[in-house]
Amino acid sequence: MNIFKKTIISVLASLLIAGNINADQIKIGTEGAYPPWNSKDAAGNLIGFEVDLAKELCAIMKRECTIVEQDWDGMIPALVGRKFDAIMAGMSITDERKQTITFSQGYADEVASFAVVKGSSLEGMDTPEGINLSLGGSAATKSLKTLTQALDGKTVCTQTGTIHQNFLDSGDVGKINLQTYKTQDEVNLDLTAGRCDVALAAAVAFTDYAAKSGTPVVLVGPTLSGGAFGNGVGVGIRQAGDDKVGKGDAQLLKDFNKAIDKARKQGIIRELAIKHFGFDASM
Amino acid sequence: MDIDLIITSLPKLLSASLITLKLLLISLIIGMFLGLFFAICRMSKNIFIKQFAYGYSYIFRGTPLLVQIFIIYFGLAQLEWLKNSFLWIILKDPYWCAIIAFSLNSGAYTSEILRSAFQTIKPGMIEAGKSLGISNKIIFYKIQIPIAIRQSLPAYGNEMILMMKGTSLASTVTLMDITGVAQKIISTTFKPIEVFIIAGSIYLFMTFCINNLIKLLEKKYNF
Amino acid sequence: MELLAFGKTGWGDELFYATLMTIAVSITAMLIGFLFALIFTPLKLSKYKFLNIFGNFYTTLIRGVPELLVIYLLFFGGSGAVMYVASIFGYFEYIEINAFLIGSLAIGIISGAYSTEVFRGAIKSIDKGQFEAAKVLGLSKFTRFYKIIFPQMLRFAIPNLSNVWQITLKDTSLISVTGLVEIMRQSRIASAFTRDPLFFYSIAGLIFLILTFLSMKLINKFEAKYMNKF
Numbered sequence: 182m183n184i185f186k187k188t189i190i191s192v193l194a195s196l197l198i199a200g201n202i203n204a205d206q207i208k209i210g211t212e213g214a215y216p217p218w219n220s221k222d223a224a225g226n227l228i229g230f231e232v233d234l235a236k237e238l239c240a241i242m243k244r245e246c247t248i249v250e251q252d253w254d255g256m257i258p259a260l261v262g263r264k265f266d267a268i269m270a271g272m273s274i275t276d277e278r279k280q281t282i283t284f285s286q287g288y289a290d291e292v293a294s295f296a297v298v299k300g301s302s303l304e305g306m307d308t309p310e311g312i313n314l315s316l317g318g319s320a321a322t323k324s325l326k327t328l329t330q331a332l333d334g335k336t337v338c339t340q341t342g343t344i345h346q347n348f349l350d351s352g353d354v355g356k357i358n359l360q361t362y363k364t365q366d367e368v369n370l371d372l373t374a375g376r377c378d379v380a381l382a383a384a385v386a387f388t389d390y391a392a393k394s395g396t397p398v399v400l401v402g403p404t405l406s407g408g409a410f411g412n413g414v415g416v417g418i419r420q421a422g423d424d425k426v427g428k429g430d431a432q433l434l435k436d437f438n439k440a441i442d443k444a445r446k447q448g449i450i451r452e453l454a455i456k457h458f459g460f461d462a463s464m
Numbered sequence: 465m466d467i468d469l470i471i472t473s474l475p476k477l478l479s480a481s482l483i484t485l486k487l488l489l490i491s492l493i494i495g496m497f498l499g500l501f502f503a504i505c506r507m508s509k510n511i512f513i514k515q516f517a518y519g520y521s522y523i524f525r526g527t528p529l530l531v532q533i534f535i536i537y538f539g540l541a542q543l544e545w546l547k548n549s550f551l552w553i554i555l556k557d558p559y560w561c562a563i564i565a566f567s568l569n570s571g572a573y574t575s576e577i578l579r580s581a582f583q584t585i586k587p588g589m590i591e592a593g594k595s596l597g598i599s600n601k602i603i604f605y606k607i608q609i610p611i612a613i614r615q616s617l618p619a620y621g622n623e624m625i626l627m628m629k630g631t632s633l634a635s636t637v638t639l640m641d642i643t644g645v646a647q648k649i650i651s652t653t654f655k656p657i658e659v660f661i662i663a664g665s666i667y668l669f670m671t672f673c674i675n676n677l678i679k680l681l682e683k684k685y686n687f
Numbered sequence: 688m689e690l691l692a693f694g695k696t697g698w699g700d701e702l703f704y705a706t707l708m709t710i711a712v713s714i715t716a717m718l719i720g721f722l723f724a725l726i727f728t729p730l731k732l733s734k735y736k737f738l739n740i741f742g743n744f745y746t747t748l749i750r751g752v753p754e755l756l757v758i759y760l761l762f763f764g765g766s767g768a769v770m771y772v773a774s775i776f777g778y779f780e781y782i783e784i785n786a787f788l789i790g791s792l793a794i795g796i797i798s799g800a801y802s803t804e805v806f807r808g809a810i811k812s813i814d815k816g817q818f819e820a821a822k823v824l825g826l827s828k829f830t831r832f833y834k835i836i837f838p839q840m841l842r843f844a845i846p847n848l849s850n851v852w853q854i855t856l857k858d859t860s861l862i863s864v865t866g867l868v869e870i871m872r873q874s875r876i877a878s879a880f881t882r883d884p885l886f887f888y889s890i891a892g893l894i895f896l897i898l899t900f901l902s903m904k905l906i907n908k909f910e911a912k913y914m915n916k917f
Contacts, residue, residue, distance in 0.1 A: 223697070224701075254647055255762070258650070258763050263766065342648075528860035535888045538885075539889065629751075660759050667751060
């Protein structure tokens with residue numbers, strides 16, 4: 182009975198003693214399921230472009246950082262709820278997100294692309310290499326028309342709460358059967374399993390998957406950027422406020438912007454991008 | 465609290481509750497048949513049939529429903545021979561995967577409920593009926609079945625509620641049930657508390673309805 | 688089998704630690720659940736209508752809402768609620784509740800609702816005459832509870848508490864939203880990495896089966912020992 186009592190007391194004690202955040206320490210939230218941006222290795226460690234970049238940025242800022250794992254669907258609520266102070270999770274800067282949080286300048290840019298399993302009827306679409314929805318133009322309009330025809334009634338898979346879902350929801354590609362997943366890994370699994378006719382995500386997410394898994398996943402159609410796809414990937418930070426935390430957040434934004442400037446100038450971002458993506462995705 | 469968000473998301477969540485109800489009803493019905501089948505198997509004199517039924521119930525009651533759904537949805541999709549068979553037509557659809565998982569799970573619990581209900585039927589009752597000159601058929605339908613139903617109603621009511629809550633896991637395999645739609649709304653509004661409170665209230669209302677249904681049935685079978 | 692190797696290449700050690708985490712969370716949650724039951728069982732059995740409503744509200748709410756939602760609500764609202772309470776007492780700093788506690792607390796609240804029902808049922812099934820007899824013997828209220836009611840209640844409760852334990856154990860599979868790496872989250876990570884969900888989710892299922900099997904054996908042993916006392 183004594184051990185029993187002791188356990189109860191220690192549990193109670195740990196409940197009451199809730200740790201206080203170290204003011205100098207920055208907690209950075211990432212997903213750990215979106216390679217090559219961020220993922221986990223077989224030893225359970227967080228790895229990827231953003232994990233490396235976060236370490237570099239913190240070194241430049243001379244601040245101590247811890248990287249925290251957080252599911253994608255709770256990323257912004259967790260930031261707002263102060264579970265961590267910054268997001269580095271391949272999160273594109275969009276107006277929709279800016280209503281709730283703020284972003285540093287972009288550190289990397291990604292283009293989105295559709296992908297299919299080799300042998301799909303969707304291969305060989307007659308479209309330009311890439312379109313930018315913000316710029317518009319006749320080529321973009323024509324490509325969207327081609328996509329709308331090709332995707333009609335098809336099952337299109339993407340991750341929940343992403344720019345890719347926003348784009349598919351926007352109606353730019355007409356009537357599709359949209360299927361959303363908790364993680365990109367699950368999208369990849371179902372694309373190869375044959376449940377999805379086609380999937381949409383960052384182009385590198387598919388090329389990385391195809392290279393590592395050896396599955397015949399290929400990109401189709403034009404690469405997509407601008408418009409619903411936002412303006413590059415940046416560090417997500419809480420909106421500034423008047424209280425102590427709000428002021429700290431404003432400072433953190435400034436610090437991150439400065440650190441990104443410096444990392445860019447020193448070629449650190451470019452180097453890391455080439456290491457993880459195979460090409461220079463820095464911006 | 466964002467009242468506007470609550471008002472705008474309520475209709476979306478309510479229409480999603482139709483999917484939840486559909487999943488629940490179909491799974492409960494299939495689960496009932498599975499449960500009846502395995503409960504009868506459990507009473508078999510053949511040791512293999514008995515053990516098989518026991519194993520089924522043990523496995524499905526001893527593992528989390530989430531694991532079961534993931535094995536059926538993501539796991540089975542890995543098997544090439546399965547994907548080349550006619551079964552893939554069913555397993556390709558997340559809706560049917562969820563129903564298969566829920567039905568098998570519900571079947572395991574239902575088989576336990578029915579088994580213990582059958583055990584409460586005492587041979588004395590049948591004897592009594594026989595000595596009164598009542599036919600076996602009437603004994604079965606008018607005495608055994610009503611008593612078994614009365615016995616298992618409270619436990620089955622619990623199972624219905626557990627299953628209703630279980631359907632929220634359909635959202636993990638892309639289905640847009642109440643939880644799925646709630647998560648979708650949160651993914652653009654970033655306000656989980658408000659949305660989950662409404663979603664929770666809808667589930668709670670369903671629980672309330674099931675509870676009252678069971679109470680009504682208990683009254684009907686009370687003698 | 689290579690996939691289950693210990694060390695850097697395999698997932699054996701990760702799954703082992705994840706299993707320990709599941710056990711730790713389950714036990715903590717079960718104990719937190721007992722605390723809740725300790726508060727709410729008397730409320731449900733109270734003579735006062737008002738207290739009854741309070742007790743019923745807890746059990747009905749928790750047992751009627753999907754576990755996943757309860758966990759989400761606590762995860763996103765938990766820190767906020769604690770900070771709000773703290774602010775009433777003039778404390779405005781950020782209060783962090785770590786993932787383990789949030790997870791255990793969420794499962795504990797759920798587990799507590801079931802435990803409350805079990806204890807209530809157990810007390811109700813004690814023969815009314817016992818209360819009277821104890822009173823007549825002139826035993827104090829304290830002795831009456833601890834020497835007469837409590838042991839009997841436990842005897843009635845243990846078989847049903849083993850069900851609550853099973854529910855609690857299985858519910859831990861849902862707390863991966865808190866970022867806690869238990870069996871389910873680890874299997875998810877491993878199957879994403881190796882693209883072998885069938886293998887890893889089957890392993891996860893197997894681990895849960897072994898855990899339920901072993902814990903049932905343990906509870907039965909305990910039950911047999913305890914029952915002999917009467």
